[in-house]
Amino acid sequence: MRVAMIGTGYVGLVSGACFADFGHQVTCIDKNEEKIALLRSGGVPIYEPGLDQLVQRNVREGRLDFATDLTEAVRAADVVFIAVGTPSRRGDGHADLSYVHAAAEEIGQVMDGFTVVVNKSTVPVGTGDEVEALIRKVRPDGDFAVVSNPEFLREGAAIDDFKRPDRVVVGTENARARDIMRELYRPLFLNETPIVFTSRRTSELIKYAANAFLAMKITFINEMADLCEAVGANVQEVSKGIGLDGRIGAKFLHAGPGYGGSCFPKDTLALVRTAQEADTPLQLVEATVRVNDARKRAMADKVIAACGGDVSGKTIAVLGLTFKPNTDDMREAPSLDIIPALQAKGARVRAYDPAGIEEAEKLLKDVEYTTGPYLALEDADAVVIITEWNEFRALDLDRVKTALKAPVVVDLRNIYDPAEMKEAGLSYTSVGRP
Numbered sequence: 001m002r003v004a005m006i007g008t009g010y011v012g013l014v015s016g017a018c019f020a021d022f023g024h025q026v027t028c029i030d031k032n033e034e035k036i037a038l039l040r041s042g043g044v045p046i047y048e049p050g051l052d053q054l055v056q057r058n059v060r061e062g063r064l065d066f067a068t069d070l071t072e073a074v075r076a077a078d079v080v081f082i083a084v085g086t087p088s089r090r091g092d093g094h095a096d097l098s099y100v101h102a103a104a105e106e107i108g109q110v111m112d113g114f115t116v117v118v119n120k121s122t123v124p125v126g127t128g129d130e131v132e133a134l135i136r137k138v139r140p141d142g143d144f145a146v147v148s149n150p151e152f153l154r155e156g157a158a159i160d161d162f163k164r165p166d167r168v169v170v171g172t173e174n175a176r177a178r179d180i181m182r183e184l185y186r187p188l189f190l191n192e193t194p195i196v197f198t199s200r201r202t203s204e205l206i207k208y209a210a211n212a213f214l215a216m217k218i219t220f221i222n223e224m225a226d227l228c229e230a231v232g233a234n235v236q237e238v239s240k241g242i243g244l245d246g247r248i249g250a251k252f253l254h255a256g257p258g259y260g261g262s263c264f265p266k267d268t269l270a271l272v273r274t275a276q277e278a279d280t281p282l283q284l285v286e287a288t289v290r291v292n293d294a295r296k297r298a299m300a301d302k303v304i305a306a307c308g309g310d311v312s313g314k315t316i317a318v319l320g321l322t323f324k325p326n327t328d329d330m331r332e333a334p335s336l337d338i339i340p341a342l343q344a345k346g347a348r349v350r351a352y353d354p355a356g357i358e359e360a361e362k363l364l365k366d367v368e369y370t371t372g373p374y375l376a377l378e379d380a381d382a383v384v385i386i387t388e389w390n391e392f393r394a395l396d397l398d399r400v401k402t403a404l405k406a407p408v409v410v411d412l413r414n415i416y417d418p419a420e421m422k423e424a425g426l427s428y429t430s431v432g433r434p
């Protein structure tokens, strides 16, 4: 099958490369000329484990190429994916659909023969109808079907998630499009991946419901962590104790600094808006958004408290800046709230991240970056672990103690054992544990 992927970001590039790896002929398109030039020269614009080899192999074997103009690829395509960004619209939290709409119009202008247009971007209920109307307007005679096929991959494990998903969701009422989507995903079908065929609107809502549920689960355990701190219980053991219940499940029950990233914050907000407009407010999701926003700010207070109530003139070392490990994605990362809050109280911040520094430099002011974790700790008054990169999980604790001016460690991801830290002579604060 011939696939055109419009938008070559975290989702478009991973999906495009994986479809090529399934044996399809894929062109990834992006308006960003630098990105396409880099890909054409053999580079990869994002940090995602395994992606460079996957892209290079499929380019070499002639199944994957790149373009800044969609005309040729869309004309030849059986399936055209829209995988452009849908950020929060400034001011009201609605999903900004301008990139999706622009892509739809461009597709309409050039498509040729029966074309399945697939919305892979996360878009509010009813967007499929809008995309269909936009294409119909520019091509009244067009032979096409608009399908919803939301993406559930996680950054940092994106390739494996794409190739071994828990499920694939396809929303369409069009039988011909359904057959083409089944054929496109056939390699997964053979692996017995459940494919949920449903209506377009239901499919659009499934994506938001999934993200809102996961955000709620994280927020639930974060509030539990606060309660644990207040009453002397251990949130990790609470998580284990409830997570072993098959109805609850163990995943997404790790207490931490609050969720961030390119999806949960914007998607929970967009769902809240959709529900308000439909006069069916989702109060649990509204509370989740509120609690999570407050939490990120509260994490700075936790650091300040660990430093004896005052960070003015002190140097705080930060380990981990990205919203989660194994990505360079800084979008809505908790570090973007925590660091400015510490700076506002007079702290100097020195930070290290294995992949996020280039992005962080664009978003944070007055931070000194180092090339390794121990360099960040040198003579600092405290260290805060914000992202649980593997390389922070087994630091040499003697070296940590020697490097720091004061032996204060704030671990917002609970990656160390409190008893071990005490034994190492460190003053250790974590989340929801005695």
Ligand code: NAD
Residues within 6 Å of the ligand: 006, 007, 008, 009, 010, 011, 012, 029, 030, 031, 032, 035, 083, 084, 085, 086, 099, 102, 103, 120, 121, 122, 123, 151, 152, 153, 154, 155, 262, 263
């Ligand atoms: P991204 O910002 O990394 O990539 C989007 C790309 O689209 C950019 O490179 C941009 O230049 C390009 N673009 C915009 N308009 C274009 C146009 N008209 N023609 C060609 N290219 C265009 O975004 P992302 O993280 O890949 O997310 C894309 C969508 O997938 C969003 O709706 C997001 O919510 C959803 N999603 C993301 C993830 C994730 O983990 N990042 C997971 C699931 C779903």
